[in-house]
Amino acid sequence: MMKKLKDTTVGEVAKELSRLRSEEGATTSSRVLTLVILAEKGHSKTAVEAALKASYEHPSRIIVHIDYGQDADDRLDARIYVGGDAGASELIILRGYGSAAVATESLISGLLLPDSPIVAWWPHSVPENPAEHSIGKIAQRRITDSARAYAPLGVLEKLAASYKDGDTDLAWIRLTLWRIQIAAVFDQIEPSPVKRVVVSGSSMSPSVVLLGAWLGDRLGAEVHLRTTDVQRGLYKVELEREDGSIIIHRPGRNIATISSPGVPDQQISLPARSLADCLAEELRRLDPDEVYGEVLKSVVASGNIVVDVNVDDVHDEGADYTEVYDA
Structure with a gap:
């Protein structure tokens, strides 16, 4: 009606x-x-x-x-x-x-x-x-939704400066599945320090920056953001350790491959999330997102993040990506 x-x-x-x-x-x-x-x-x-x-x-x-x-x-x-x-x-x-x-x-x-x-x-x-x-x-x-702003990376700095309990951003929520998979990887491997983290994605995607800040803060490692002009969001995470690199690479929108030293590659479901899915997750909990607040502030405070702008990279199915804010 x-x-x-x-x-x-x-x-x-x-x-x-x-x-x-x-x-x-x-x-x-x-x-x-x-x-x-x-x-x-x-x-x-x-x-x-x-x-x-x-x-x-x-x-x-x-x-x-x-x-x-x-x-x-x-x-x-x-x-x-x-x-x-x-x-x-x-x-x-x-x-x-x-x-x-x-x-x-x-x-x-x-x-x-x-x-x-x-x-x-x-x-x-x-x-x-x-x-x-x-x-x-x-x-x-x-x-x-910092990904919708004209200068999304600058917006993260503004959000960090004004952050109060209750604030959140969809660029962070888009990372939930990535964070779950990365945590699962560490549950299955032998402990070893991570020397360097490399996060690859669009130069216009704040999700790339937020994931790098989260990993750098949790692992105490140097973080490199390999950003390109490609019209897509996040598509690869590399964790460099003494025994080799662990790589999570999603060339399309749904399936990612996990590569680890000494074990066969593993394919996992890692879909780019819809706006409705992200909003529904936000509405499930109305208490302060303390982890987001910490990560947001570390974006500004961290001296361990290096941005490699417009790095050439090979990635498949680029035509499937039409929105830079996908994560």
């Missing part, structure tokens, strides 16, 4: 939502949180689709605020979706013009679920300080 409201107010939107829920027979709410998506004009569709998919695991009230420009006359348009296309959620899309183009607590407070966690997500741009943003101040979790 969908309802359009033109030149409306948040109060009218809240009343219409209540009426639609009554028509659907929803006398009580089974939503577990409010997800506020702070989107940009022309770029909201992908974020909304990902949120709706994630809502099957985390039933939510999804509020999407789209900035339609502060130069326009003041106006607020809305669309409300309940049931059907809204999946397991209630979806409210707000199109703000003029003063309503700026997402603030006062603008959306009347639509928030009572006594439920609030998650703020910036899918396209990163605010100067997520925790000090009007919406970020009331959110238990603040999700950014």
